[in-house]
Amino acid sequence: MQPKISVYIATSLDGFIARSDGGLDWLEHDSGKDDYGFYEFFGSVDTIVMGRGTFDFVVASGQWPYAGKRMIILSSTLTISSVPERLRGEVEILSIEPGLLAEKLAGEGATHVYVDGGITIQRFLRAGLVDELILSRMPVLLGSGIPLFGELDSDIALEHVETRIFDSGLVQSKYRRRDS
Amino acid sequence: MQPKISVYIATSLDGFIARSDGGLDWLEHDSGKDDYGFYEFFGSVDTIVMGRGTFDFVVASGQWPYAGKRMIILSSTLTISSVPERLRGEVEILSIEPGLLAEKLAGEGATHVYVDGGITIQRFLRAGLVDELILSRMPVLLGSGIPLFGELDSDIALEHVETRIFDSGLVQSKYRRRDS
Numbered sequence: 268m269q270p271k272i273s274v275y276i277a278t279s280l281d282g283f284i285a286r287s288d289g290g291l292d293w294l295e296h297d298s299g300k301d302d303y304g305f306y307e308f309f310g311s312v313d314t315i316v317m318g319r320g321t322f323d324f325v326v327a328s329g330q331w332p333y334a335g336k337r338m339i340i341l342s343s344t345l346t347i348s349s350v351p352e353r354l355r356g357e358v359e360i361l362s363i364e365p366g367l368l369a370e371k372l373a374g375e376g377a378t379h380v381y382v383d384g385g386i387t388i389q390r391f392l393r394a395g396l397v398d399e400l401i402l403s404r405m406p407v408l409l410g411s412g413i414p415l416f417g418e419l420d421s422d423i424a425l426e427h428v429e430t431r432i433f434d435s436g437l438v439q440s441k442y443r444r445r446d447s
Numbered sequence: 448m449q450p451k452i453s454v455y456i457a458t459s460l461d462g463f464i465a466r467s468d469g470g471l472d473w474l475e476h477d478s479g480k481d482d483y484g485f486y487e488f489f490g491s492v493d494t495i496v497m498g499r500g501t502f503d504f505v506v507a508s509g510q511w512p513y514a515g516k517r518m519i520i521l522s523s524t525l526t527i528s529s530v531p532e533r534l535r536g537e538v539e540i541l542s543i544e545p546g547l548l549a550e551k552l553a554g555e556g557a558t559h560v561y562v563d564g565g566i567t568i569q570r571f572l573r574a575g576l577v578d579e580l581i582l583s584r585m586p587v588l589l590g591s592g593i594p595l596f597g598e599l600d601s602d603i604a605l606e607h608v609e610t611r612i613f614d615s616g617l618v619q620s621k622y623r624r625r626d627s
Contacts, residue, residue: 280582280605280622281596282462293602392588402460406607406622408572410599416461419590422473425460427586427616436607438620442460442586 270377272369272396274388275308276415277403277437283412284385289324293407301433303403312381313337314372316391319345321384322358326351333357337377339368341387365394389417398444400425406436450557452549452576454568455488456595457583457617463592464565469504473587481613483583492561493517494552496571499525501564502538506531513537517557519548521567545574569597578624580605586616 277294278284285291315333317325319342325331331354343362347355361368372380382391391397402415425442432438457474458464465471495513497505499522505511511534523542527535541548552560562571571577605622612618 404620406605408596408599408603408605410597410602416588417590419588422590423588425586425588425616427612427618430610430612430618432607432610436605436622438607438610438618440584440618442616 268378269369269373270314270380271398272380272382272391273308273312273399273401274382274391274397275305275401276383276388277303277405278415279407279409279412280404281408281410282414282416283409284415285413286409287412289413293409294405301435303433303437303439304401304431308401309381312379314339314377314380316341316368316380316382316387318342318384318387320386326354331357341368341390365391365396369396385413385415386417388415392416392423393419395423395444400442401439402442403437403439406438448558449549449553450494450560451578452560452562452571453488453492453579453581454562454571454577455485455581456563456568457483457585458595459587459589459592460584461588461590462594462596463589464595465593466589467592469593473589474585481615483613483617483619484581484611488581489561492559494519494557494560496521496548496560496562496567498522498564498567500566506534511537521548521570545571545576549576565593565595566597568595572603573597573599575603575624580622581619582622583617583619586618 314337428441430440608621610620
């Protein structure tokens with residue numbers, strides 16, 4: 268059975284997931300306690316897939332909030348010897364197309380895959396593999412940065428499932444693949 | 448007194464207001480009868496400002512839904528003689544910076560200005576002149592097209608006012624300028 272493949276990500280109103288230098292300061296907010304439903308989402312996930320750029324960012328943060336999940340890093344250049352020792356048992360590094368990865372994960376019993384990081388999300392979208400897109404918009408325009416979305420071979424029509432509003436002004440909409 | 452300056456516009460989820468050729472087919476929807484609150488918004492407006500690109504697009508459509516409103520076309524190249532005769536009494540062509548235009552309109556008693564068209568909206572945003580942004584997101588990814596937002600000199604923080612969901616899956620959020 269195919270696992271469900273989800274994206275859960277926040278952008279500025281103008282569609283950036285980070286400043287050009289990776290900065291996420293604009294995403295912080297006063298209430299502090301609201302996790303925007305992330306804890307619940309994360310609890311439902313058994314596998315995480317991210318690209319090398321996002322992994323490097325996570326490593327640099329010094330934190331590793333992914334314990335207990337299967338973590339796959341998509342990279343054709345990263346080697347396990349260049350992963351910090353404390354994380355070597357935590358990650359698998361694969362160089363594989365999204366479609367083949369989805370098949371592989373299905374065969375290995377994955378049920379819910381969380382795809383993270385701009386380029387990796389774009390690759391999965393372009394391959395038509397994203398079943399669920401949980402998109403949060405912060406009420407700020409940045410003007411420049413790292414965009415969430417990229418080019419596509421054709422339109423992707425989605426179905427709106429629900430929208431939640433948070434005190435910070437964040438608007439979170441959940442979409443699912445429109446069966447065609 | 449300064450007029451209120453509003454933007455009311457729809458984009459794809461990836462932030463495009465039209466396809467690269469200006470196409471808006473992705474914006475059409477089955478329900479057909481829902482105007483997404485546009486009629487009410489439009490009724491509150493006394494002045495419309497658009498750029499030359501949007502004006503050309505409107506002219507090409509053969510329709511003129513702006514009767515009874517003061518219509519300003521921002522252009523440094525358009526001349527009244529190149530405007531179709533039927534519209535010459537309907538429009539004013541000005542080549543003026545957004546800030547000076549806002550002052551001019553204030554002096555002339557405008558109360559609510561509707562700024563339309565990608566480049567013109569970007570200019571007013573960059574000048575910090577947009578009081579209200581009514582942003583509708585259609586549940587579709589296009590991959591390419593004419594973007595709504597552009598570069599800024601600095602962040603623009605907005606305040607979320609309300610969000611409405613429509614049957615087509617369109618999510619419409621209203622933001623206002625955050626007083627700093």
